[in-house]
Amino acid sequence: MKAIILNRNLSDKIELVETELPALKENEVRISLVASALNHRDEWSRQGLYPNLRDGVILGSDGAGKVVKIGSKVPGDWLGKEVIINPASNWGGAEHAKSNDFRILGIPDNGTLAEYVQVPYDRLHYKPEHLSWEEAAALPLAGLTAYRAVFVQGGLQAGEKVLITGIGGGVAQFAAQYAVAAGAQVYISSSSAEKIKRAKEIGVLSGFNYKDANWVEEVRATVGGFDLIVDSAMGDTLNNLIDVANPGGRIIFYGATMGNPSGFNARKVYWNQLTIKGSTMGSDGDFLQMVDFVKNKQIVPIIDQIFELKDSVAAFERMKAGQQMGKIVIRIS
CATH class of the missing domain: 3.40.50.720 (NAD(P)-binding Rossmann-like Domain)
Incomplete structure (x- = not known):
């Protein structure tokens, strides 16, 4: 599959490569991504300003797509569903603050600037029907x-x-x-x-x-x-x-x-x-409430510009320049 990885040995610090995902775990799903979106943490990773950086990791936290494969312990009705991904995990049991094990998709784990991504199925939420693929991909991290x-x-x-x-x-x-x-x-x-x-x-x-x-x-x-x-x-x-x-x-x-x-x-x-x-990203409960609010109020994310995966360097450069009004989206397929 095609993916954008961090490669700090290059002048652009990112690279479009052909790579493979590991075997699917029993509680995971594989999502064929239609669109992803950039966040500042992606550009900060490119600049070497984010902790726990690792060359070769697939960047990207936001994504929307279709579930094309499920692990052995995933309920079968997820197969084929159109979904968005909660990029946060391990918030912990206290609503007032995240745990020390809190993680965000994209760094240090492989993220969504790729044709496919694999995540635990408890990170899935149905794509809001009033949003396009690009709008849905823009929602998760910043919206939460x-x-x-x-x-x-x-x-x-x-x-x-x-x-x-x-x-x-x-x-x-x-x-x-x-x-x-x-x-x-x-x-x-x-x-x-x-x-x-x-x-x-x-x-x-x-x-x-x-x-x-x-x-x-x-x-x-x-x-x-x-x-x-x-x-x-x-x-x-x-x-x-x-x-x-x-x-x-x-x-x-x-x-x-x-x-x-x-x-x-x-x-x-x-x-x-x-x-x-x-304040930071939120808990799983916050994410559920956020999605419900977006659906009830029919909120549509503002899209600044849409780039193809092969043009990701230009997308990152636009974010670096601070030119955007709204979300910068990467169309995957």
């Missing part, structure tokens, strides 16, 4: 991460004012769509006027350019403040987020692409009763 950040950790309620920072990436896109669908007043931030314009098309009320030195003052003058802020940057932007949080507000962050903050306005946090909480 956004769901946990917005609802589980963020506790969003209808009518609240919400800020989603860095619109354009997959998680931020889903977070905005979920918050709009839940009846919140949703605002976003971006350095791109075009991305702000696109976000308004999905129900976002307005956007702020975080490179504008006066954006905090603009928020205060127009919105007042936010009850919930969902962020992936952190770094020295944290104090700006603290400044635009309403008393009793929550700041949820699922990444720290700008690193650790060099300063921290602790007095404003305790005086305004703010909550700052981390």
Whole structure:
């Protein structure tokens, strides 16, 4: 089968190869993938910035396809089904945090940038009928991460004012769509006027350019403040987020692409009763609730661009450049 593997000996760091999957385990299924999608962890792996890297591993965490073979202990009715894959495993028994054995498909285990993938059948979920193959492939990792950040950790309620920072990436896109669908007043931030314009098309009320030195003052003058802020940057932007949080507000962050903050306005946090909480991908229960929410609200992922498997380097380069608005999808078959 054709697959994209990590190969740090090459200039592109990834390679399209012919390879074979190992024998199917008794609790596994083999899926013929129709589409996959990129996440930042794929590009970070290419850049050598992700832990437990291993040359030769098939990258990719998101995928949608058809079950074409089942192990001896897999219920027979899975054969032939159209499915999406929960890329997270071993969350553990506590809903509040993942276990030390938590894993994500693609690194260190073989992933979905391939014609076939094998996973335990308890990772399978029926493909939402209202989604195309490409849209379904875009959903799992980013959709789950956004769901946990917005609802589980963020506790969003209808009518609240919400800020989603860095619109354009997959998680931020889903977070905005979920918050709009839940009846919140949703605002976003971006350095791109075009991305702000696109976000308004999905129900976002307005956007702020975080490179504008006066954006905090603009928020205060127009919105007042936010009850919930969902962020992936952190770094020295944290104090700006603290400044635009309403008393009793929550700041949820699922990444720290700008690193650790060099300063921290602790007095404003305790005086305004703010909550700052981390979030990751979610539990199996979160995934079930996320899929139900997507189906009930008929949410359709925003697709930035679709590439063929042979053009995966170009897809990775687009993600590296941060040009995307929505998910970058790889069509497999």
